[in-house]
Amino acid sequence: MAVRLSSHPGHVHLIRKLKALGALPAAEETALLDLPVTLKEMAADQDIAADHTRPSHSGVLLNGFACRYKMLPDGARQIHSFHIAGDTPDLISLHLHTMDHGLGTLTPTTVAVIAHEVLRDLMLRHPRLGELFWRDTLVDAAIYREWMTGIGRRTAHGRIAHLFCEMYMKSRAVALANGYVFAFPATQQEIGDALGLSTVHVNRVMQDLRSEGLIATRPERRAAILDWDRLKALGTFDSTYLHMDPVRAA
Amino acid sequence: MAVRLSSHPGHVHLIRKLKALGALPAAEETALLDLPVTLKEMAADQDIAADHTRPSHSGVLLNGFACRYKMLPDGARQIHSFHIAGDTPDLISLHLHTMDHGLGTLTPTTVAVIAHEVLRDLMLRHPRLGELFWRDTLVDAAIYREWMTGIGRRTAHGRIAHLFCEMYMKSRAVALANGYVFAFPATQQEIGDALGLSTVHVNRVMQDLRSEGLIATRPERRAAILDWDRLKALGTFDSTYLHMDPVRAA
DNA sequence: CGAATACTTGAGTGGGGTCAACGCAAGTGG
DNA sequence: CCACTTGCGTTGACCCCACTCAAGTATTCG
Numbered sequence: 001m002a003v004r005l006s007s008h009p010g011h012v013h014l015i016r017k018l019k020a021l022g023a024l025p026a027a028e029e030t031a032l033l034d035l036p037v038t039l040k041e042m043a044a045d046q047d048i049a050a051d052h053t054r055p056s057h058s059g060v061l062l063n064g065f066a067c068r069y070k071m072l073p074d075g076a077r078q079i080h081s082f083h084i085a086g087d088t089p090d091l092i093s094l095h096l097h098t099m100d101h102g103l104g105t106l107t108p109t110t111v112a113v114i115a116h117e118v119l120r121d122l123m124l125r126h127p128r129l130g131e132l133f134w135r136d137t138l139v140d141a142a143i144y145r146e147w148m149t150g151i152g153r154r155t156a157h158g159r160i161a162h163l164f165c166e167m168y169m170k171s172r173a174v175a176l177a178n179g180y181v182f183a184f185p186a187t188q189q190e191i192g193d194a195l196g197l198s199t200v201h202v203n204r205v206m207q208d209l210r211s212e213g214l215i216a217t218r219p220e221r222r223a224a225i226l227d228w229d230r231l232k233a234l235g236t237f238d239s240t241y242l243h244m245d246p247v248r249a250a
Numbered sequence: 251m252a253v254r255l256s257s258h259p260g261h262v263h264l265i266r267k268l269k270a271l272g273a274l275p276a277a278e279e280t281a282l283l284d285l286p287v288t289l290k291e292m293a294a295d296q297d298i299a300a301d302h303t304r305p306s307h308s309g310v311l312l313n314g315f316a317c318r319y320k321m322l323p324d325g326a327r328q329i330h331s332f333h334i335a336g337d338t339p340d341l342i343s344l345h346l347h348t349m350d351h352g353l354g355t356l357t358p359t360t361v362a363v364i365a366h367e368v369l370r371d372l373m374l375r376h377p378r379l380g381e382l383f384w385r386d387t388l389v390d391a392a393i394y395r396e397w398m399t400g401i402g403r404r405t406a407h408g409r410i411a412h413l414f415c416e417m418y419m420k421s422r423a424v425a426l427a428n429g430y431v432f433a434f435p436a437t438q439q440e441i442g443d444a445l446g447l448s449t450v451h452v453n454r455v456m457q458d459l460r461s462e463g464l465i466a467t468r469p470e471r472r473a474a475i476l477d478w479d480r481l482k483a484l485g486t487f488d489s490t491y492l493h494m495d496p497v498r499a500a
Numbered sequence: 501c502g503a504a505t506a507c508t509t510g511a512g513t514g515g516g517g518t519c520a521a522c523g524c525a526a527g528t529g530g
Numbered sequence: 531c532c533a534c535t536t537g538c539g540t541t542g543a544c545c546c547c548a549c550t551c552a553a554g555t556a557t558t559c560g
Contacts, residue, residue, distance in 0.1 A: 052490065070399050078399040100392050100491035126454035128376065134384050136344040141391035142350050144398060146385040149320050151401045152446030156516070171354040171509055187538065196402030203540060208428055219525085236323055240302065406548070437506065451548055453508060469557070 005112055006033035010062025013086030013174040020244050021135050028085040028129045032098065036200045044104050045066060048090060051102040055093040057113045061085050064109025065185050069193070070101045080196035081143060082106075082167065082186060086174040089140075091133055092182030094119055108187050135243075142241040151196040154236070156205045159195040166216055166242070168225055174243055186220040209234075256283035257364055260312025263336030263424040270423045270494050271385050277380045280495040281372060287362040290357050298340060300332045301352040307342040307363045314359025316433050319443070320351045329444035331357070331393060332417065332436060339390075341383055357435050380432050387494075392491040401446040404425055404486070409445040412485030414465055418475055419489055430478065435471040460482075 006012050012246060018024045018032075020132035032068040040059070042048065048066060049055050054083055068089060078088040082099060083089045090103050094116050123130035143166070150159045164184075186194070192202040209215045214231045225231055255261050261283060268274045268282075275454040292298065298316060299305045311333055318330040318339060330351060333339045340353050344366050373380035390468070393416070401407045414434075421432035434446070442452040459465045464481045475481055 029382050037535085070395065071400070071402055076403040078402045080395045080398055090393070092388050095381065096388050096392065096489060096493050098493070101395060101495070124377065127377070130380070131345065134387075137388060137391065138346050138382075141387065141394060142344070142346065144391060144394035145318070145320065145330045145351060146399060148323070148330055148394060148398045151398060152328045153322055153326040167530055188540095189538080196373070199538090200518080203538095204516095207540085240348060243346050243348070243350070337539095439506080448549055449506095450508085450550080457508085 002038060003034045004033065005035045005037045005060070006112075008062050008110065008112065009108060010085055010112075011060075012201065013062070013084075013176070014088070015086075015176045017086040018132050018136075021083055021132055021139070025128065028126050028132075031126055032129065035114055035118060035122065037114050038196060040111045040113050042111060043223045044105055044107050044109075046079045047110075048111060049093060049099050049103040051099050053099050054097050054190055055090060055113050055116075058088065058090050058093055058119060059111040061087045061089065061113055062110040065106040065183075065184075066103060066109060067190065067194075068101055068103050070142050077193045078196070079190060081140065082149070082194065084170060084176060086176065086185075088133070088136060091119075092137060098164050102250050106190065131202050139241075139243050142243065143221075146241045147194070156195070156197055156201055157208065159197070160202065160205050161214065161222065161231050162211060162236075163191065163195060163226075164209075164223060164225060165232055165235050165237040165239075167223070169244070171240055171241075180225040180246065181222055183221065184217075184223040203206055252286045253287060254283065255287045256360065258289060258360065259313050260360060261310075263312070263334075264310050264338070264427070265336075266424045267420075268382050268386075271389070273384055274379065274382065275469045278294075278363065278376045281376055285364055285368060285372065287364050290361045290363050291351040291361045292361060294357050294359075295354055297352055297354045298359075298361060299343060299349050299353040301349050303339060303349050304347050305349065305366075307365050308338065308340050308343055308369060309361040309363050310362040311337045311339065312369075314403040316353060316359060316432075317436075317440065317444075318351055318353050320392070323484055327443045328446070329440060330397070331390065334424065334426060334433075334442065335418060338383070338386060339344055341411075342387060353449075356440065389491075392493065396491045397444070400485075406445070406447055406451055407458065408485050409447070410441065410452065410455050410459060410485075411464065411481050412487050413441065413445060414459075414473060415477060415478075415482055415485050415487040415489075416492070417473070419492055419494065423492075423494055430475040431462050431472055432474075433471065434473040443460055 015024070024178060031036060048059055051071070063085045066083040070078050070080065093099060123133070136228060138170055146190050154162065167184050168180065168182055171177040176182060186201045187204065189199045192199045214227050214234065265274070265279060286468045298309055303323070308398065316339060320328050320330065326346065332365045341389040342348065373383065392450050404412065417430055417434050421427040424434060438456065439449045442449045464477050466476055468474070499500060
């Protein structure tokens with residue numbers, strides 16, 4: 001059932017995210033919100049796009065959480081990124097036609113599905129939007145580099161601290177943080193698969209961070225940062241790679 | 251001193267690379283080769299673009315080797331990617347204005363430096379070229395994901411095997427491989443910094459791979475793959491992520 | 501032919517992995 | 531409303547892959 005993107009309240013997160021990336025003129029904003037999309041409600045642990053497939057559509061996450069991941073032949077999993085409302089995680093299938101990894105939901109999720117041809121036409125009509133989306137994929141790439149740095153060279157404590165800093169910054173940018181509290185529904189298993197750690201070790205390190213008074217986690221799958229400065233120092237977190245300052249970027 | 255990109259023989263690697271990414275019509279090829287560039291000869295271990303700077307130009311590697319890297323406060327280094335002739339490693343500065351990492355040479359190198367405004371104008375005139383370059387940055391991102399997977403979930407033997415497979419495929423794509431022999435001038439130290447391993451361990455594992463008859467390295471800084479199938483299996487290498495098949499991609 | 505810059509080797513160590521339970525809350529169905 | 535299941539977090543014991551430190555031995559190059 002085709003509706004306009006603007007018909008679902010989740011579109012505000014996309015707009016906020018694009019505005020955090022750079023100037024979004026009114027004409028472009030209107031063109032984007034007028035796009036015909038299909039709303040897809042998904043359960044947790046479903047593939048939005050499976051590895052090795054060739055999608056003909058891309059999606060905007062309107063709510064819920066998703067992740068990008070790769071399964072290895074021995075059953076090990078590496079999670080490459082977490083995605084929250086406002087993200088366009090499979091925009092890349094517009095130019096990389098065969099998926100080289102999977103994209104799956106972590107929680108029940110609403111996705112606005114848009115046909116590739118519609119997106120291509122939009123970007124031809126509005127090159128400024130094309131640039132913003134390109135920029136978005138480049139920020140994703142910067143995040144991969146940062147994770148690579150963490151997995152390769154940071155201790156387990158530093159990696160987990162860094163991840164909490166990043167998820168907080170991303171949530172705040174789309175107004176999904178309430179003070180230092182934000183939704184972070186990943187299990188310890190998933191955090192381990194993201195950071196190259198075992199579940200058991202994630203558990204022990206998170207206990208350390210909690211007992212040190214750095215973070216708190218709630219049964220409702222929310223996280224809170226209790227001491228931003230010390231957490232940031234522990235994870236040697238420098239937000240430059242998130243490229244969230246549109247003023248300096250302009 | 252401004253010359254045309256076509257004036258340096260290294261331009262052929264760029265053209266080959268773009269053609270491996272997708273169709274490159276003659277008009278676009280001509281427009282690209284006519285670009286005014288400045289040729290810059292650089293020594294080894296110099297920064298093409300330093301961390302935290304705001305470049306106003308991007309470069310094409312015409313020959314030599316470079317790498318993208320990040321230094322951590324404790325002195326540790328993570329190398330994010332290796333780059334060979336034909337690569338455009340700092341194209342991203344066109345849209346991410348502040349460098350969140352460094353880009354440096356590994357060997358003496360020739361770089362064609364192009365002003366951002368010239369590139370922007372080129373892509374407005376030729377959206378098809380813009381798409382190809384976007385695609386190129388997406389392939390780089392796919393390589394980051396693959397490295398992340400390796401560092402997070404592969405053994406040291408698997409990581410090194412995978413890296414040799416990747417560097418061979420990249421060299422072959424721009425006709426810089428001779429059979430299974432290709433230039434790979436990274437030191438064991440640099441390989442370790444790329445794969446999240448210590449120099450000592452890289453050394454021991456490479457001895458294993460040599461004595462197993464999988465690879466050979468030559469004093470002239472060339473590498474040879476002696477048993478492609480076993481090396482590929484050891485690194486669980488699947489070249490999908492390099493997106494090198496323009497036919498299926500079209 | 502020194503002086504760097506790699507590459508090698510050995511010995512000892514530790515961060516994080518594995519394996520195997522156990523606790524506990526939230527369904528879910530009878 | 532209780533028995534069963536399922537998913538997630540937690541704990542303990544043991545172990546190994548890869549790291550560190552320290553000392554070599556080639557190469558390469560001015």
